[in-house]
Amino acid sequence: MLSTNQLFFVMLFAFAALFLRPQSAFSQNDLKRKIDSVVSGLENMKFQEKRSSYFDICDLIMRAGGNKREELFNYAISRDSSEHARMVFYETYSKVFSRRGQTDEALELKEMGLELAEKLKDIEYEIVYHNDIANLYIYQNKPDKALFHINKAELLAQEDKYKHYNTSVYYNRGLLNNILGDHEEERLSYLKMWEYAEEMENTSRKRFLLYILVDFLSQVDHPEELAKFTEVLSDLYEEANPNMPEGHMPIKSIFEKRSDPVNIPKLKKSIRISDSLNSLNSLTFASIALAKTYEKMGQPYQGVQVLKNIAPKIDTTNKPQLKLYLVSELSRLNAEAKNFEEAFTYLREETKLRDSIKSERMQKNLAEMEVKFDTEKKERKIAQQDLQLEKEARQKNMIFTGLIALGVLLIMSFFFFRNKLKYQRTIAAQTEAIQQQEIRELQQENKLLALNSMIEGQEAERLRIAKDLHDSLGGLLSTVKAHFTTIQKEIEELEKLNITEKTNSLIDEACLEVRRISHNMMPHALSLSGLKGAVQDIASNLQEEGYLVTLEIEDLPSLDKTREVMVYRLIQEIVANIRKHAEAKSVLIQVLARKNDLNLLIEDNGKGFNFDQALKKGGIGLKSINSRVQFLDGHIDWDTKEGEGTSVSIKIPAV
Known part of the structure; x- marks a missing residue:
């Protein structure tokens, strides 16, 4: 029989299951719709744009919870199974297996992805896959296979645009040398790793890589390098998060792990070197680690003395968070040493410092807010001015555009009317020319008609004259000759005078001439032939x-x-x-x-x-x-x- 409370929780769980299941399904469907949306826009994208979209799909896959990632991973591949897409998706989803410790499954996916990268000649992804595979083989304690892929990655990362991948190459070399027990090579690998990482922006990866180096240096006998890189790492953390208390920095855990009597000589050496190099962060963290070691040994007063030795130097620095961390430990250790008066004194100082830091932080925040407000106010004013200027510029542009349009319209109108006028003049000139031509042609026709009429008249007149000459004068001359012949017979005296013969000759000549003139005026050959x-x-x-x-x-x-x-x-x-x-x-x-x-x-x-x-x-x-x-x-x-x-x-x- 269930108790009332047990029954309540069972009902609550059942209700939650019923309520949350549809919501989970909705979230999954929502993610699928987002994947569909990304895939639908891939067709017209260039190579790098596609890669960016594939990264977006990978983010959606990793946002899904539990086993839903596998479903989304398979769905994404079903929507885009191109070699490029699978190369990117395999690298992302293999991380799911790596996080679960399923290194064989992760290796299988990464090997498939590497094969695609080599086929596509995608050097960037070849480097990524070689580094990832090397890391998994190190995890499986297979140094030979790991070394093969490390060397491959290093060879491919020689170009300037890929050299930042050498941070992963030398990180893996450091891990490999660690399992091989070659700590000097491990140190050199991590130092080389930092050479490439130092050029990066202050990102979490850069701080992580330096953390690896500092953590390693805290375990070996290189106090100068430890002091140097502890300061650099502290500065990076302070830059990234100025309000982080010193006691909460990840560096603290590095030194606290060394709080062991075995490490007392190393810690003392580290304190001495840090003091000589004025590396205050390293000095403080190493001193607190040594003090806690004495505390573990039941000698808290020894720890108090260690911290008091560095207190004057820390007081002179402008690092209130570091000072607060030191005072807090002094208060705690004095209490452990039953020195309650000093413990209370340091506690009051701690409280005072906290209030001061809090006040300073508040003032700083207020100042920052004021600066932000002033900046925002100025930006708003500038934005308003920009809007006004933009508005004025837009108005000017509109006016200018209008004037240009008007000018173009006027010019077009001018040329249109000018061309129209020119065309009308041309048409008028052509019309006039045609009319003049028609007039000339009519005049010519009239002239030719008149000339033709005249010629026809002349020819008709010639024909008439020719007929008259032939019919009248020709006949008359023939009659004259006949009569003259008759007279000649009767008048013998004329013959004696030789006049008759001459007269006959003249009459014959006259007949021939009349015939010739008549023939010329109207040749019979033209009429006949x-x-x-x-x-x-x-x-x-x-x-x-x-x-x-x-x-x-x-x-x-x-x-x-x-x-x-x-x-x-x-x-x-x-x-x-x-x-x-x-x-x-x-x-x-x-x-x-x-x-x-x-x-x-x-x-x-x-x-x-x-x-x-x-x-x-x-x-x-x-x-x-x-x-x-x-x-x-x-x-x-x-x-x-x-x-x-x-x-x-x-x-x-x-x-």
């Missing part, structure tokens, strides 16, 4: 007149009647000029079709002429020829020189 036949007719006439003529006609295009007549008249007029002025013996006439052009070439071997002078004189023939070519939208080229003949090259569009 086209341009080719007409040009051949011109060549035949020249040959009849005694000229050596070369005629070439090829692929003549089909021309409208007006252009055909104009081309014929053009050739006719050039040939007429050759007859009148050239005094030539040979003539070349070429009429050739080239693509959409009609090419004319007329050459003679006559006397030639000065083209520029002839043009200035206003020769009707030249002007007429040039006008006809211009009317036909063609191009004419005169090549002539006095005494060298003349060459006329004409290119006329066929359409």
